[in-house]
Amino acid sequence: MNFKLRIWRQPNRKSPGKLADYEVLDISPNTSFLEMLDILNETLLGRGDEPIAFESDCREGICGTCSLTINGEAHGPDHPGAVCELYMRKFRDGATITVEPFRVGSFPIVKDLVIERSALDRIVQAGGFISARTGSAPEANSIPVAKHNADLAMEAAACIGCGACAAACPNGSAMLFTSAKVSHLALLPQGHPERESRVLKMVQVMDAEGFGNCTNTYECEAVCPAEISASFIAKLNREYARAVLQRSAGE
């Protein structure tokens, strides 16, 4: 298969970037998108050109490192799945493919397609943890968890923190990410001691980081590689209202 590529090149955070045109030939349909970029980089290196900077780590859809907007969709056209799980057979032979970084003000571009997502880490630092005694792990069944809650918490915990929700959101909102983290811990008894302060702090840090606001377009859940449901955002709103009511009533 042959493809025409339009790829975002930007030397560093401060300099302006632009789309550059490339061509790749004789690509196997079973090549993954990232392998195709590897092949292109080999060609570029062979010519003595600067290779395209992009991020990847596990290449099996569980680390959330790869972060490309392909033809206007976060993680490309094969939902649900990360870029590493996207194969070239998904595209038409001879197609022109546009590759851009995740564009959110809070994810500054480091180089080409590499972005810095530490804003998400700071949201987690604000409350995505529980207080527990150190030492050996407690007996597993000493704290009963309702099956329904355990399942929902597991669904929320599937978030790999890739940032596609914010990248795809028309408003650049990271609400799906934050809601997954808040819901995951709010659903489990271990997360209850910090239940109110967690949601208040995580939302405050999310806002302060400069992410946009959720307007319920549900674009995030459509591109999420971990299939996090936007109903967790409803849960976040509920948790937030609950925390405010509780605090206003006094400690």
Next chain:
Amino acid sequence: MLDARGSVNNLRGAPLGQRSFHMANIFAVFYRSSVGKKIIVAITGVILILFVIGHLLGNLQIFIGPDWINGYSQHLHDLGPLLWLIRAFLFIAVVFHIYLTILLAIENRRARPEPYIDKRYVKADFASRHMVMSGLIVLAFIAYHLAHFSFRKTDPRFALLKPDPLGHYDVYSMMVYGFQNYFVSGFYLLGLFLLALHLSHGSSSFFQSLGLNDKKMTPRLALAGRIFAWLLFAGYTSIPVAILLGLIKPAQQL
């Protein structure tokens, strides 16, 4: 990789550890937060949805006859101070709804300083992405609608209408004469179309904002919201359409 952006100090105000959420400032925290603003927009939206339902039911009385709608109008005016209380309440709801959404929209713009060159939406529909646009045009429509039928400043003929046999203002004939103009009716249809577009997203979106749904309910509510919005459109537009088709004739000649 901690530079000016990366450090915790770029969080407006005090560093994390010193942030507290006490009783005194919890409402300020709520009002300033993205989630809090969204909840206020949802609550004011629900108030306005209840109003458009009530307003439609009142107006549909034109199909029953002049006595009904004229009597209804008289009854509303007889409420006196209570009517003004309701109007003030609705006005405050409108102000908060618009002020906060514009504030949110500005923040959303800032959240993506460099737009995508190529952007495709998978799930976000037209209505959900153009709420500010549809909302502001509806606002312009409401301003005209108030000048037209509430303050009666746009059509001098309305002042010439005689009271109906029961001594009430002849709202029935006013609506008929008002909608007989194709341009007026056309603008009403446009305004109502955008209102329906706005509500096709808004009338289910508030369940999400208020946290009143789950994975199963969301698609059902979205469908119900769309059906509700377009039923509302059909209900409201039936009045100018019936008048333009000559199905409703004025109760008095000018």
